[in-house]
Amino acid sequence: MKSKKQEKTARQAATDPLPKELPWSNIGQYIQLLGLLLFFGVVGSSYMKKEGLGPYASAQTVDEGKPPEINVQFPPATGEKGARTALALAEAIRPSLVSVRTLWGKGTGFFLQGNFILTCKRYIEPDRDLLPALQRKIAKNTKLLAFEGEKLTSYQARLKKMRKGDERDKLKLLISERKKYLADFRFRQEQDEQRLVQQKQAQEQPEMHIMLADGSEHTAILVHMSSRYDLALLRLASLQKDTILASPPPSTAFSAVLKLGELLVLPSSSPTEKITIHSFAGYRRIGVQNQMYLQLNAVIPQEKSGAPVLDATGFVRGVVISAVGQEEGAGFAVPIEKVLEEFAAVLQESTEGTE
Structure with a gap:
């Protein structure tokens, strides 16, 4: 004859749809099931990648x-x-x-x-914003060119007063580099000025x-x-x-x-x-x-x-x-x-x- 505690346990087991923990007696079956799920997941992912499905689909x-x-x-x-x-x-x-x-x-x-x-x-x-931006760039670079030109003139004046030696050679090298920099700067400035003229003409008489x-x-x-x-x-x-x-x-x-x-x-x-x-x-x-x-x-x-x-x-x-x-x-x-x-x-x- 079952005790009240045993009867209560039996009723609870009958009403619970799933066990709260995995029974150790069936652990081998769960491991096999998990292995099958992983296998099919990897194979399915590989197939999708091969066939270009889902997240692997793209334009050809x-x-x-x-x-x-x-x-x-x-x-x-x-x-x-x-x-x-x-x-x-x-x-x-x-x-x-x-x-x-x-x-x-x-x-x-x-x-x-x-x-x-x-x-x-x-x-x-x-581009209505391009013309004003180009005008501002040219105006800014015009001032920079003038400033760089003044610096180069001051370097050349110092060079004339210096005696031969390492310091004079260094200044000569610096002047040479500044001349190259200014030449490149002026070339880019001229290109921007030409672009500005083209932009103005294109807005007045666009060519397609x-x-x-x-x-x-x-x-x-x-x-x-x-x-x-x-x-x-x-x-x-x-x-x-x-x-x-x-x-x-x-x-x-x-x-x-x-x-x-x-x-x-x-x-x-x-x-x-x-x-x-x-x-x-x-x-x-x-x-x-x-x-x-x-x-x-x-x-x-x-x-x-x-x-x-x-x-x-x-x-x-x-x-x-x-x-x-x-x-x-x-x-x-x-x-x-x-x-x-x-x-x-x-x-x-x-x-x-x-x-």
Whole structure:
């Protein structure tokens, strides 16, 4: 017959779902279980690293003409064939891409409609803070040059009064070094003064040079700058471009919504630059104005800012803006729908004028 203490212990054991401590009689089984968990954790981590999954996923850089390695995070329907198709499309639309060069920067652009070119505003818009800063630098260095010139004159006067010896030789060496320093200082000052003249002229009469895929160079005029995005619309008066890039048709607007992990291609305007493949990481709203962006899975190089983002079917899905979100380790692009909204009035007016 059980005592009251034994009955209490039995009832407590029946109600407790798990033991509070590991029974030493089963310790071998727990060690085996722990070993299996560790084994599968290491193998799983190695597999993810090998296949580029999870934290090991990143953008791939693909040499033109070389089959790309397809990231497993891309949809299975894309596959290697889809990547090859995307790269072929990127090569096919190269004639629509241009290089934009101004006094304030150099980047990429592309023909959006007719002779209209879309690029980043940063390449077109003068840096209003640069001119005053350059003026202050020149004024400061002018005073320093005068001061250094006076010191050199005093050294030379002392040298004439000194007798031959070590002290005189040291002063001669010092004078020689100061002359070299002053010559270099004056050269840099002259360069800054030339830059100042160029900056003033550029703000009064900005020049925008456009290099086409065939190597020819043209000048463009500014048509409109976006107030919400780092985008600018230019126009070439000397050229009517037939090869333009297309956005998804309105009839497929719903199906045109990008899916997570979908393959996106960033073409290059130069044969020497590489085509990069990224994957879509979601839609994001950023900034004070809550602007909508496409987020890509890796930071995009500065030189690709202004380039179109293509999907595997060759449609333009956005425009690269490399200045946004770099600290997050991601790349961003303005959705093509937002681009067309920004410049709708100008493009519509141009279309009506040609009819």
